[in-house]
Amino acid sequence: MSSETPEYQAARAYQDEKLARRYDHTRYKQDKKRQLRDKKTKQAILKAIRRLDGVEEVLDLPCGTGRFSRLLMDAGYEYTGCDISQQMIDVAIEKVGEAEKDRFVQANAEQLPFEDNSFDCVVCVRFLGRIPPGPRLTILKELHRVSRKYLLTATGYFQKSTPLNERIGRRFPDLFPKAAKKAQRHDELRRELTEAGWTDHFWLPYKSRGPISTTKMIGAFHKGEL
Numbered sequence: 001m002s003s004e005t006p007e008y009q010a011a012r013a014y015q016d017e018k019l020a021r022r023y024d025h026t027r028y029k030q031d032k033k034r035q036l037r038d039k040k041t042k043q044a045i046l047k048a049i050r051r052l053d054g055v056e057e058v059l060d061l062p063c064g065t066g067r068f069s070r071l072l073m074d075a076g077y078e079y080t081g082c083d084i085s086q087q088m089i090d091v092a093i094e095k096v097g098e099a100e101k102d103r104f105v106q107a108n109a110e111q112l113p114f115e116d117n118s119f120d121c122v123v124c125v126r127f128l129g130r131i132p133p134g135p136r137l138t139i140l141k142e143l144h145r146v147s148r149k150y151l152l153t154a155t156g157y158f159q160k161s162t163p164l165n166e167r168i169g170r171r172f173p174d175l176f177p178k179a180a181k182k183a184q185r186h187d188e189l190r191r192e193l194t195e196a197g198w199t200d201h202f203w204l205p206y207k208s209r210g211p212i213s214t215t216k217m218i219g220a221f222h223k224g225e226l
């Protein structure tokens with residue numbers, strides 16, 4: 001692990017070969033529920049990105065073990081995957097094949113080795129909710145710098161977005177502390193996105209467990225001026 005690695009857990013935990021090798025199995029493969037969730041997320045990412053105009057070059061950050069690499073390459077996008085963990089990237093390269101290894105870049109999202117406006121869209125899944133607010137704002141600004149147009153993101157913080165959950169959480173925080181906390185985190189991340197220069201483009205709900213339970217959302221944001 002380099003001395004440049006940030007202190008927060010998400011930046012350190014995945015720099016571990018054993019974890020990287022088990023990641024797909026434990027997160028996406030070990031039972032039917034996880035397989036279905038993974039399938040739905042992939043379908044939703046593809047649906048969302050196809051709704052965006054003029055997207056050719058895509059940065060998948062963090063790419064992890066290449067969950068979306070083959071999907072986005074096969075859909076015709078000019079793909080770049082980036083992650084702070086070389087161990088996760090190594091698994092991704094094994095999955096897509098050595099011929100594609102130059103598409104992967106190991107880097108810290110707080111300081112990306114890409115020129116301004118290098119990509120039409122950044123895809124950012126299962127990441128922002130794991131990063132503490134300070135570095136997260138830096139990352140959102142960095143994504144804004146390297147993207148020409150769009151950010152697509154799916155995070156646990158956007159999971160609670162059913163109208164009822166949102167309302168009861170905000171109105172009765174003492175009675176529903178869990179919903180209130182989720183609503184608060186959701187609002188916090190929305191504020192940071194705005195501060196980093198991202199404006200709402202559309203929201204795509206893609207998984208619902210009922211009217212008072214959670215719906216997952218993909219947020220599509222448009223690059224605005226800072």
Ligand SMILES: C[S@@+](CC[C@H](N)C(=O)[O-])C[C@H]1O[C@@H](n2cnc3c(N)ncnc32)[C@H](O)[C@@H]1O
Nearest residue numbers: 010011014062064067083084085108109125126
């Ligand atoms: C939960 S995984 C998500 C990976 C992938 N997007 C997915 O959906 O499976 C989080 C990833 O974030 C990466 N990560 C954490 N901090 C990072 C940072 N500061 N810069 C770049 N990648 C980072 C980790 O190495 C890990 O691969």
